[in-house]
Amino acid sequence: MAMQLEPVLADRDRWKAEHCSIDKAISAIGTRSAILLLREAYYGTTRFDAFARRVGVTEAVAAARLKELTELGVLAKQPYREPGQRTRYEYVLTEMGRDLLPVVLGLMQWGDKYLQDDAGPLKVVDTRSGSAVRVRMQNADGEDVEMEDMELAVRR
Amino acid sequence: MAMQLEPVLADRDRWKAEHCSIDKAISAIGTRSAILLLREAYYGTTRFDAFARRVGVTEAVAAARLKELTELGVLAKQPYREPGQRTRYEYVLTEMGRDLLPVVLGLMQWGDKYLQDDAGPLKVVDTRSGSAVRVRMQNADGEDVEMEDMELAVRR
């Protein structure tokens, strides 16, 4: 019914999750606007006003969140120039930002299954095989692992 | 640099993400306390006071969030009786709740890589192979897919 706990961790009340990566991660990027801005970045948006408009937040919120995400290192602000235009800045995903895609896709997959009447309006497919892209939990051999077969251990 | 967009979707300003599963998902379970309560459920916690204590939130917050998660269907409230005790209730994960594990594990994986000084205090291993459990994005054939090789399409 749950994950296994290594002997040292067996008594859950004896250890504190004070350096928990899950906690740090949601504290860093766990707002609605941050996740939706990331969604737009995955869809190819790079410019300020497009982010604000497509996410449906005010420019004040978009500015604050884009600044936070840039300082975190999830997005990078890069100069660009369209012909006959002055130099402007665009926001592009860094590796740190691309590495969040499994989380965002995981939310989409879960939302499609449980929060939609009609199985979700969009789907993500692999351009080469044409099959659906899915988020999975696997061991080093590429075998799927269920929650019951996982054990939580201390890193040494 | 981003996902591909199907021709119908190519002009991002022509369609609205109003039934977006990502949006619905974070709106439903996107608070710090909800995610951390789920973490505890994965670690095996079932009782009210243990949830509140281990997550480090007040009982008022734990009560409100557990109620929300139960109404959503992520947790189920089940009666149980310890010998010589009155009937009490415990919160157990439903399939809907277990299906959120890839998201939570994805956050942990990302936090381990980018937000920890020392690679993260805990690790999740497959009890059978002993190897680390990882969250991956794959096509139907079990091949890893990168963001650049994904295409967003309308479900028909």
Add this chain to the structure above:
DNA sequence: TCTCTGGCTTTTGTTGACCATAGTTAGAGG
């Protein structure tokens, strides 16, 4: 010089997520 546009910043106000403290309820044991 004036205006326009993209990219913000500022201000005001609301809501919701949280904390701290204290109080309530249902049954079991004394």
Add this chain to the structure above:
DNA sequence: CCTCTAACTATGGTCAACAAAAGCCAGAGA
């Protein structure tokens, strides 16, 4: 009957996430 505990509920307050509306600034074009 009284007390104890698990599981809440209530009250009051702080702070962060948002909305709406307005203002600011740097250049390019007229």
